[in-house]
Amino acid sequence: MAPDAHALEKTYLAIDLKSFYASVECADRGLDPFATDLVVADPTRSPNTICLAITPALKAKGVRNRCRVREIPQGIPYITAMPRMYRYMEVSAQVYAIYLRYVSSQDAWPYSVDEAFLDVTPYQALYGPNARALAKRIIATVREETGVSATAGIGPNMFLCKVALDLMAKHAADGIGQLDEKTFRRDVWFHHPITDIWGIGPGIARRLARAGVYDLAGICATDPTWLRGEFGRNAEWLIDHAWGLEPCTIADARGYVPMARSLSNGQVLMRDYGFGEARVVLREMAWQSCLDLRQQALACDTVGLYVGYSGQAELFGHGGGQRGLGHQTAGEREVTDALLALYDQTVARNVPIRRVCLWLGGVVPVAIAAPTLFDNPVADAREARLAGAVMRARRRFGPNTVLSGTSLLPAANARERNLQIGGHRA
Structure with a gap:
């Protein structure tokens, strides 16, 4: 395989804001992230809370990024910064x-x-x-105007510049890594572990290891027929990346429209929940997901559920599954009933729960949803008007203006989550 001449003429940059959340917190405090031990984490949560970011100074002391608060050595004094997701989005927009x-x-x-x-x-x-x-020049401008340091990768396609960023930039004196076809084969082909390579996670690595493949050079030496049999369509990008190829351009990425759509909603609970408590949370999530469908004028034909157990209870596996609705709908009652039925049938009664995730599949615009003889257009129109009134009130007065009655129960947490961004303090 060989890239075409046009691809060889391209030059891409991948830019990463170094320890972004922690750097923003240091910049706002007038501190140097390379000389300040700072952790971005919610101190009101348990010691098991994951640190959203740590400064380069802490990384230099051997503290692992995305560690739990309890894993930070007790002999290291550090500043704890409460996550401020809105502020990070604000700085991200400034950098863009x-x-x-x-x-x-x-x-x-x-x-x-x-x-x-x-x-x-x-x-x-x-x-x-x-x-x-x-x-x-770009990195210097970002540092001067925001106080945030950045690193960059350079390459002839989006894959090589991302690998240059991930593997080479951190070791470069100027924070800039660069790869072409020749240096890629010299410096990256035999890199271990293979999970350091963009797009290759532990699952793919385990499947490759069963065939004795542990690096990109091994993929290149493997029979493509076996790779296609093992990974299906995904084998094509795996083979391309092993050779340093990437046909996708920024225009392709910007214009991508998925063939199938779904909506998902998930959360990790802050403590062990019982069966009934987690059921309350699921009902809240289902109501919010149906509002999301209405807001985007969408309908779904499938619901899915994943319920993860806590601690040693993980040995029981997990609860959940998938169920077809028989037609396309955005009806809150129908979607919620299907999810609760899945929950009641698949989740263990006496096992503590720490994770609840749901997804709505087969999502299409309401305008092209196929009607059936069993639809109730009058009830659906009434529910759509109610959802519209809820969304208008929330947009004007805030997300906690109108809540489901379920959210007033002791186990409910929607009121708190409505004030968060990505599950963290806004």
Whole structure:
């Protein structure tokens, strides 16, 4: 396999904001994240709470990123910063606006709150002699205006620039890693563990290991027929990435429309919940998910549920499953009844619960949802009007203005979660 000539002409940057949440907290306090021991975590939660971020200074002391608070060595004094998700989103938007000073919005793709891809192919002559000079200029601007440090990866496609960011930038004096086809095969082909490579998780790594494959070079040496039999369609991108190829462009990423849609809603509970308590939480989540369907003018034809047990109870496996509704609907009563029936039939009664997740599948616009003889259009229209009134009130006065009666029960937590972003303090 060989990339076409046009792909060879491309130059991409992948930029990552270093220890982003912790760096924002340090910047707002006038502190240097490379000299300050700071942890972003909610101190009101238990010691098992996961740290959302730690400063580079703590990482240098051997503290693992995304560790639990109790795992930080007791001999290290540190500052605990309460998560402020709205503030982090605000700074992320500020940084993205800086990127757009250097490239068109059509050549930028925000990958996450702290990472972005830039196609800098047409801009290098304008801003400097090469992509590295442009990357340095962007990084310096971000640091000067936000106080947040950044690293960057450079490559001829989006995969190579991301690998350069993940594997090479952290070891570079200027925080910039760069790969081309030749250096990729020299420096990355035999890299271990293979899970350091973008897109390869523990599950894929275990399946490869069963065939004696432990690195990208091993994938290249493996019979493609076996890979396609083992991974199906996913084998194609696995093979491409092993050779350093990536046909997807930023335009492709920006224009991607999935063939199938679903909505999901999940949470990790802050303590062990009993069967009845977790059922209350599921009912709250179902109500909110149906409001989301109504807000986006969508309908679903399938519901799914996952209930994870706590501690040693994980040995029991998990509860949940999937159930078809028989038609496409956004009806709160029908969706909730189906989810609660799944819960009652599959979840152990006497086992503590720590995780509840639901998803709505077969999602389509209401305008093209196929009607059936068993629909009740009058009841559905009434429910849609009620949902519309709820959403208008919430938009104007806040998410806790109108709640389901379930949310007044002791085990309910929707009122607290409505004030959070991504499950953390806004």
